[in-house]
Amino acid sequence: MSTTTKRLGTEEERRAAILDAAWRLIAERGIHAVRVADIAKVCQTSAANVYNYFPDKNDVLTAALRHCVARSFDRQDAELRRIDNGYERMLKLIDMVVPRIGERRDEWSIWLQYWTEVSLHPEYRPVHNEFYERWRDTVVRIMRRGQRQGVFRDDVDATRVSMQLTAMIDGLGVQVLTGVRGMTATTMRDLLVDYVDRELLP
Template sequence: MDSVDATRQRVREVLAGYPGSQRAFAGEIGLDPTKLSKSLTGTRRFLAAELTRIAEVGNVTVNWLINGSDEADTVSAVPRRTALPPVPPADSGRYRQILEAAWRLIAERGYHAVRVADVADVCGTSAATIHYYFPGRDDLLTEALRYSVKHAFDRQVAELHSIEDVHQRLLRLVELQLPTAGALRLEWSIWLQVWNESALRPELRVLHSDSYTRWQDTIARTIAEGQRQGVFTDTDPEELTVELAALIDGLGIQVLTGRPGRTIERMRRSLHAFVEREIVRG
C-alpha cells in the first residue's frame, strides 16, 4: 500500500468513528460530498487544507493521517506532549465546539475581554457546561495556545510533506507564517496575547517555551536538510534559525499592529531577501 492509499485508509478510519453520516462529515470538513466520495475511492486526492480539517474534526494529527504515527519523523518538528491539546473526552464534539469558539473569541476580542458567558452564548449552552470542560478562564487561554500549536503542526505537515525541493519548502514554510486574513491572523493574535501573558505570569512560560520550540525546531531541521543537500550555506543552523524566527516575529507584530508601511507583501519580500542572502548557497 503506497502512502496515498494508506492516508485514504486512515481517513476511512476517522470517518468510521464519526458519529454522523458521511454527508454530515463532508459538511463539517467543508468538502462537497461527491468530492469526499471520490477522494475515498481514489479518483481524487485530498488537498492539504482538507487533511488539516479532517485531522481537526477527527481529533487526530495530519502526521498520523499521512505517516501513520503522531510521532513520525516528518518535515515539521513534532510538538512536545505538553504543547498539544489533551485527549478530548468521549463527547469530543462539544469539547471541540467550545474550544473553537473560545479560540476565535480570544483571537478577535482579546483574552481579557472574553467572558465564559460569551463562549457559552456562542455555543448555545450554559456557563456551567463551559466550566465542566474548562474549570477556569485561564484554562481557555492555555488550551487556545495548544489548539494553535496543533493547527500549525497539522498545516505544516499537510502543506510541506510533498515538497522535495528544500529551498522551496523553506519558502513555503515562511509563507505559512504570514499573518494573512483568516486563520493565520487569528493564530498570530493568540500568540501575541500568550507572549504578553507569559511575560507577566511565569506559570505560562513552560508551555510557551515548549510551543515555540517546535516552531524553531522546524526551521532548524529544514535548514540542516538544505545544508546536507548542498543547497544552503554552512552557517550554524541554530544561528540562522534564531535570526529568521526573530525577523518573522518582529515583522509579523508590525503587520498585525498596523504599523504604517508594514504590509504582508513587504514582510514577504523582506523574508525572501533574508533567505536568499543569508541561507541559500551562492
C-alpha cells in the same frame, strides 16, 4: 461560527468545539474581553456545560491558546511534508507565517496575546517555550534538509539561522499587525525571502 456542542457526540469532540470557539473569540475580541457565557453562546450550550470541561475561565482560555497554537503547527507540518526541496519548503514556511487576512492573522493575534500572558505569568512559560522550541526546530530541520540537498550553504549553522529567522518573522509580524508605516504582509514576505536568498543560498 457554526460549531455546536449539541451536535457533537463524544467528550473529546465537545471539548474541541469549546476550544475552537474560545480561541476564535479571543482572536476577535482579546483574551480579557471573552466571557465563558460568550463561548457557551457560540457553542449553543450553557456556561455550566463549559465549566464541566474547564473548572474556571483561566483554564478554558489557556487551553484555547494552546489549542490554537498546536492546531497551527499541525497544519504547518502537514503542508511542509508535501514538499521535498529544502529551499521550496523554506519559502512555503514563509508564506504560511505571513499574517494575511483571515485565519492566519487570527492566529497571530493569539500569539501576541499569549506572549503578553507569558511575560506576566511565569507559570505559562514552560508550555510557551515548548511551542517555541518546536517552531525553531522546524526551521532547523528545513535548513539541514536543504544543506543535505546542496540547495543551502553548508558553512552556516542551522541553529543560528533558526534563531535569526524566527526572530525576524516575529518582529516583522508584530509590525504588520500593529500597522507600522511601510510594513505590509507583502513587504514582510519580501524581506524574509531576501534574507533566505542572500544568506542561505550557495
